[in-house]
Amino acid sequence: MPQASHVSVSETPSGATAPQAPVLALEHVSLAFDGKQVLRDVSFALLPGHTKVVLGASGSGKSTILKLVLGLLRPDAGRIFVNGERTDTMGEHDLMRVRGDLGMVFQEGALFDSLSVAENVGYRLDTEMRLPASEVRERVDEVLGFVGLRDFLDRMPSELSGGQRRRVAIARAMATKPGILLYDEATTGLDPITAITVDREMVKLRDLEQVSSVIVTHQLRDAFYVATHEAVRDGAEVRVVPADAAKADEAEFIMLREGVIAFEGNAAELRAATDPYIRTFLS
Amino acid sequence: MTPMVEWLKAAVLEVQEYVRLQGAVVRATFSRPFYYRDIVEQFDRIGLGTLTVVVLTGFFTGAVLALQSGITLDQFGARPFVGRLVSATMVKNLGPVLTGLMLAGRVGSGIAAELGSMAVTDQINALRALGTDPIRKLVVPRVLAGFFMAPVLTVIANAVGIFGGWIIAVLQLRVASSVYWTSVVDGLYLQDAWMGLIKPFLLGFVVTTIGCHEGLRTRGGTQGVGRATTSAVVTASVAVIAVDFFTTRLLITLLY
Numbered sequence: 001m002p003q004a005s006h007v008s009v010s011e012t013p014s015g016a017t018a019p020q021a022p023v024l025a026l027e028h029v030s031l032a033f034d035g036k037q038v039l040r041d042v043s044f045a046l047l048p049g050h051t052k053v054v055l056g057a058s059g060s061g062k063s064t065i066l067k068l069v070l071g072l073l074r075p076d077a078g079r080i081f082v083n084g085e086r087t088d089t090m091g092e093h094d095l096m097r098v099r100g101d102l103g104m105v106f107q108e109g110a111l112f113d114s115l116s117v118a119e120n121v122g123y124r125l126d127t128e129m130r131l132p133a134s135e136v137r138e139r140v141d142e143v144l145g146f147v148g149l150r151d152f153l154d155r156m157p158s159e160l161s162g163g164q165r166r167r168v169a170i171a172r173a174m175a176t177k178p179g180i181l182l183y184d185e186a187t188t189g190l191d192p193i194t195a196i197t198v199d200r201e202m203v204k205l206r207d208l209e210q211v212s213s214v215i216v217t218h219q220l221r222d223a224f225y226v227a228t229h230e231a232v233r234d235g236a237e238v239r240v241v242p243a244d245a246a247k248a249d250e251a252e253f254i255m256l257r258e259g260v261i262a263f264e265g266n267a268a269e270l271r272a273a274t275d276p277y278i279r280t281f282l283s
Numbered sequence: 284m285t286p287m288v289e290w291l292k293a294a295v296l297e298v299q300e301y302v303r304l305q306g307a308v309v310r311a312t313f314s315r316p317f318y319y320r321d322i323v324e325q326f327d328r329i330g331l332g333t334l335t336v337v338v339l340t341g342f343f344t345g346a347v348l349a350l351q352s353g354i355t356l357d358q359f360g361a362r363p364f365v366g367r368l369v370s371a372t373m374v375k376n377l378g379p380v381l382t383g384l385m386l387a388g389r390v391g392s393g394i395a396a397e398l399g400s401m402a403v404t405d406q407i408n409a410l411r412a413l414g415t416d417p418i419r420k421l422v423v424p425r426v427l428a429g430f431f432m433a434p435v436l437t438v439i440a441n442a443v444g445i446f447g448g449w450i451i452a453v454l455q456l457r458v459a460s461s462v463y464w465t466s467v468v469d470g471l472y473l474q475d476a477w478m479g480l481i482k483p484f485l486l487g488f489v490v491t492t493i494g495c496h497e498g499l500r501t502r503g504g505t506q507g508v509g510r511a512t513t514s515a516v517v518t519a520s521v522a523v524i525a526v527d528f529f530t531t532r533l534l535i536t537l538l539y
Contacts, residue, residue, distance in 0.1 A: 106408065106412075110406050
């Protein structure tokens with residue numbers, strides 16, 4: 001099991017408290033490309049249902065972390081655990097199984113150009129899991145309804161706006177009900193109103209579907225929005241409201257500076273940080 | 284390191300990556316999962332999609348072959364043998380090579396552009412993230428289609444080329460139709476047919492694997508896609524000529 005750098009406690013059925021195992025952990029991970037160090041000795045852990053926000057300037061290695069978690073890249077040193085399984089030494093065949101519990105929202109969405117919205121969202125259910133067409137259609141309807149795009153089933157990706165593409169990408173990532181969702185600059189390049197719509201989807205997924213999330217971004221406004229809000233059911237309606245202190249503590253921030261973790265803590269600690277680089281980043 | 288050493292190192296790495304891709308394709312061809320829908324789609328796109336250009340190329344090549352060789356054969360009073368020359372040249376060499384070149388231009392470039400676009404927009408990574416092996420889903424169907432459709436297209440190109448030669452022989456060279464067809468049959472041996480059939484399998488494989496290799500390693504946005512497409516056509520075209528030469532040499536030793 002990974003040596004989590006963060007361990008929280010939860011109530012057991014007997015009333016006693018027990019530590020929660022992280023669903024995702026990086027231990028002393030380093031990676032270099034063509035002699036340039038991209039990540040150096042990066043360690044963190046993600047607890048179930050929590051959010052890890054990875055901040056940093058362009059080229060600081062944020063997106064590389066997500067590719068390492070997915071097994072699209074392999075670290076030069078260190079260990080990576082997903083749901084307790086070490087993945088950095090796994091073969092591609094075993095990684096396919098591990099990826100079953102991981103959903104990824106790529107920059108710009110990375111939707112398949114030749115497939116409609118419904119086919120994109122139902123891709124894994126249909127092509128890889130070979131579920132019956134009716135079951136696929138039902139789940140596609142459900143997740144597209146969740147992101148408010150049920151009427152866009154037959155559209156092609158080229159017919160969607162930037163925000164709609166990101167929301168379809170979120171729907172595709174959540175279609176198989178993964179336990180962990182990875183967001184790579186999901187709101188970059190979007191106007192503030194559309195970005196808030198995408199932020200709300202992330203909050204709803206985390207709080208209503210109990211999905212653990214890693215959010216890579218350099219959009220501070222979106223990072224703080226996700227960290228300081230929570231989704232609550234109000235009858236049939238779902239509302240996104242400011243989170244209480246305990247809930248806000250479940251979102252942790254990491255700031256990368258040239259491949260090294262320069263800060264780790266919650267939203268309040270980040271706001272109170274005195275490091276000149278962090279102050280410049282926040283200003 | 285000197286630029287020459289750097290260049291050589293890059294070339295060796297490139298060849299190594301290409302050979303690794305070929306190995307992965309062979310392994311994926313004989314193990315599950317298979318993407319039948321994609322395989323059928325690629326047979327249609329590569330086979331039927333290339334048919335028109337192959338028919339036109341074959342026809343005009345056969346016609347010009349008869350036209351040119353008619354003049355030369357006249358010098359020896361051998362005009363009636365024009366059919367023999369057209370059939371032997373088309374079946375043994377020109378049919379496979381021209382089909383290979385047409386595949387390189389149309390299919391190799393298309394594959395490189397399509398996979399290249401997918402690579403620079405993260406769609407290849409998205410496939411892997413969704414649990415799909417891009418080699419099985421994207422490469423194997425294209426390589427299978429190239430491998431099996433190239434011989435079919437070559438046979439069609441040969442037939443149309445010989446037909447084009449017949450039109451010129453009858454209308455321009457005034458060779459009797461029966462003389463032309465008898466000459467066509469006389470000019471062909473079983474070994475020629477084998478040579479004309481074996482070569483396209485290899486050429487189809489080479490063209491599609493080069494297209495896939497160039498496409499999958501594309502970097503650098505739309506400019507990169509352009510570079511990958513150009514590189515795929517140039518590399519595949521040179522490879523077609525080179526593979527044709529070495530295969531011909533080998534088959535002459537084995538068959539004749």
